[in-house]
Amino acid sequence: MEKEVKILAIESSCDETAAAVVVNGRRVLSNVINTQIAIHTEYGGVVPEIASRKHIENINPVVIKALSDANLTFDDIDAIAVTYGPGLIGALLVGVAEAKALAWALDKPLVGVHHIEGHISANYIENPDLEPPFASLVVSGGHTHLVMVEEYGKYSIIGRTRDDAAGEAFDKVARAVGLGYPGGPKIDKLAREGNPDAIKFPVAKVSDSVYDFSFSGLKSAVLNYLNQAEMKGEEVNRADLVASFQKSVVDALVGHAMSLVDEKGLKKFAIAGGVASNSALREAMSKACEERGVKFYRPSPGLCTDNAVMIGSAAYYEYLAGTRHSWDLNAQANLQLGEKVEGVKR
Amino acid sequence: MRILSIESSATTASIAILDDDVLRAEYTINYKKTHSQTLLPMIDEIFKMTETEKDSIDVVAVSEGPGSFTGLRIGIATAKGIALALGKKTVGVPTLEALASNYYGTELKICPIMDARREHVYNAVYHYEKAANGHYNLIVDKEQRLILIDDLLDELEADGSSVLILGDASGLIRDKFEKRQADKAKEIELIYAPAAMNSLKASSLALRAQALIDEGKLMDSSDLKPDYLRPSQAERERANASL
Numbered sequence: 001m002e003k004e005v006k007i008l009a010i011e012s013s014c015d016e017t018a019a020a021v022v023v024n025g026r027r028v029l030s031n032v033i034n035t036q037i038a039i040h041t042e043y044g045g046v047v048p049e050i051a052s053r054k055h056i057e058n059i060n061p062v063v064i065k066a067l068s069d070a071n072l073t074f075d076d077i078d079a080i081a082v083t084y085g086p087g088l089i090g091a092l093l094v095g096v097a098e099a100k101a102l103a104w105a106l107d108k109p110l111v112g113v114h115h116i117e118g119h120i121s122a123n124y125i126e127n128p129d130l131e132p133p134f135a136s137l138v139v140s141g142g143h144t145h146l147v148m149v150e151e152y153g154k155y156s157i158i159g160r161t162r163d164d165a166a167g168e169a170f171d172k173v174a175r176a177v178g179l180g181y182p183g184g185p186k187i188d189k190l191a192r193e194g195n196p197d198a199i200k201f202p203v204a205k206v207s208d209s210v211y212d213f214s215f216s217g218l219k220s221a222v223l224n225y226l227n228q229a230e231m232k233g234e235e236v237n238r239a240d241l242v243a244s245f246q247k248s249v250v251d252a253l254v255g256h257a258m259s260l261v262d263e264k265g266l267k268k269f270a271i272a273g274g275v276a277s278n279s280a281l282r283e284a285m286s287k288a289c290e291e292r293g294v295k296f297y298r299p300s301p302g303l304c305t306d307n308a309v310m311i312g313s314a315a316y317y318e319y320l321a322g323t324r325h326s327w328d329l330n331a332q333a334n335l336q337l338g339e340k341v342e343g344v345k346r
Numbered sequence: 347m348r349i350l351s352i353e354s355s356a357t358t359a360s361i362a363i364l365d366d367d368v369l370r371a372e373y374t375i376n377y378k379k380t381h382s383q384t385l386l387p388m389i390d391e392i393f394k395m396t397e398t399e400k401d402s403i404d405v406v407a408v409s410e411g412p413g414s415f416t417g418l419r420i421g422i423a424t425a426k427g428i429a430l431a432l433g434k435k436t437v438g439v440p441t442l443e444a445l446a447s448n449y450y451g452t453e454l455k456i457c458p459i460m461d462a463r464r465e466h467v468y469n470a471v472y473h474y475e476k477a478a479n480g481h482y483n484l485i486v487d488k489e490q491r492l493i494l495i496d497d498l499l500d501e502l503e504a505d506g507s508s509v510l511i512l513g514d515a516s517g518l519i520r521d522k523f524e525k526r527q528a529d530k531a532k533e534i535e536l537i538y539a540p541a542a543m544n545s546l547k548a549s550s551l552a553l554r555a556q557a558l559i560d561e562g563k564l565m566d567s568s569d570l571k572p573d574y575l576r577p578s579q580a581e582r583e584r585a586n587a588s589l
Contacts, residue, residue, distance in 0.1 A: 043580055043584070047578065047580040049415065049578035049579065049580065050578050050580060050581070052415070052416070052419060053415075053572075053574075053578065055419075056419045056422055056423060056426075056571060056572060057571050059423060059426065060426050060430055060567050060568040061568050063430065064430070064568070074431060089416075090415070090416050090419070093382055093416060093419060093420055093423070094419055094423050095423075096382060097382060097385075097386075097419070097420045097423035097424045097427065098423040098424075098426060098427040099427070100386050100424070100427070101386065101423065101424045101425070101426070101427025101428045101431065102427040102428075102430065102431045104386055104389070104390060104400075104427075104428070105400055105427065105428045105431035105432050106431045107400075326387075327386040327387045327389075327390050328382075328383045328384070328386070328387050329382075330380060330382045330383050331382060
């Protein structure tokens with residue numbers, strides 16, 4: 001039997017302090033998440049300095065709990081993994097410094113992980129049959145990427161947003177209609193009571209790339225609609241409004257994704273990221289895949305939002321490929337997908 | 347007792363290993379690279395160079411603030427990780443107490459100052475007192491605080507005694523003080539530390555840590571946290587808005 005590789009993974013790129021132990025990239029022994037949503041809600045969005053301050057207070061208790069939930073000690077761990085980008089720089093630095101110090105003091109390998117690769121890898125956890133190659137759509141508050149996963153650890157970006165991320169558009173529209181932060185889940189819920197065909201909101205096409213996205217025009221259209229209604233003194237049906245907005249986003253995401261699937265004749269498609277927990281997107285994507293005989297993968301909602309399990313999964317394949325990062329590994333706020341800080345190959 | 351001490355609260359990165367009677371190693375750099383890139387390689391280097399077993403460390407001491415928010419967190423996360431991995435205790439050392447320890451035993455009043463921007467400095471005032479055992483105890487006259495440079499100078503002038511100024515805001519103080527002197531001709535003397543004594547050093551931090559450990563200030567790595575002396579900008583704006 002092949003040796004089990006147990007990875008202790010740490011994630012602190014935004015407003016969740018998380019740690020997990022994952023075996024062979026697929027089996028979860030523990031999954032600890034300390035979320036700061038309640039704190040940032042008071043400010044209407046994530047405040048980077050406050051997030052960093054919470055991370056430094058929470059990091060050790062979260063790591064300790066990840067080990068104890070797994071019934072393990074540090075001696076049982078084969079490698080320490082950490083998200084080193086992209087994300088909020090101050091937030092990332094806490095996890096990176098902690099992970100490096102742990103790995104150094106324990107004489108264990110250090111594996112830095114790309115946050116988006118982590119999101120995609122969340123699909124490996126509940127789908128033992130999923131292996132590359134496959135296409136994936138990563139949608140969150142900070143990212144909207146259409147990606148080909150060629151093989152483990154090898155990603156190419158097919159399309160991306162030119163302006164706002166899909167999740168960012170959700171947050172901004174939610175704020176405009178007074179739903180507050182975080183916008184995604186609140187719009188999802190309210191949209192169920194509304195008519196998605198009530199208002200036609202166009203989604204801009206990006207002229208020079210069929211796979212790129214643009215959501216800022218859509219967001220502006222929604223804001224204009226609200227302003228005009230207010231000037232005319234008309235009551236806005238918020239449920240219809242957000243349902244129509246959501247439908248436009250979902251149509252664009254599904255449309256682009258299925259163009260890629262059709263063009264390449266793909267058989268597997270996976271969604272990932274916080275917005276992947278949106279029920280309308282899941283339903284539409286599932287239906288579109290089914291129509292084409294494409295197998296559709298999505299993480300359960302708890303694995304869509306930021307967590308360390310997905311980092312432990314992605315790290316395993318990096319670990320197998322021999323990636324070992326050195327003690328000067330730095331956090332990279334704007335790390336691009338497919339871009340890597342080369343580790344030392346050992 | 348063997349202390350590993352970590353200083354990264356401002357631009358200086360400094361690491362030391364202090365045994366009871368011997369400073370086993372110290373590594374200090376003041377360069378543009380971020381602490382995230384320098385701190386752990388420096389630690390690794392001095393352990394290798396001195397063939398020190400990681401597990402031989404008894405306590406991890408770290409500068410707890412004030413200072414650069416990010417710098418403090420990198421140092422503290424590093425200390426937390428090492429202490430947690432090795433099952434050791436930590437001690438958080440007030441940064442300005444560590445800086446004052448560059449002048450252990452001096453008869454002068456010590457006034458360390460760090461640049462806090464927007465006309466402010468982080469400051470405290472200390473003096474040393476000889477104890478019965480022959481050691482010198484650091485006595486806190488003014489706790490660490492965030493203060494306007496002009497308010498600090500008003501205070502020093504009112505007090506009237508000569509003080510030793512050290513820290514990265516020495517230049518700021520000197521400029522302001524000289525301008526004020528031209529106006530007021532106040533009779534106080536500010537003594538400025540020379541460059542070699544003016545910056546944060548992990549050896550001084552470890553020296554201060556020894557005293558704090560004797561006072562029972564050891565703590566679990568989970569409880570260690572920065573002492574920023576300043577709320578985040580978002581918190582400040584919110585507090586102002588609600589006034």
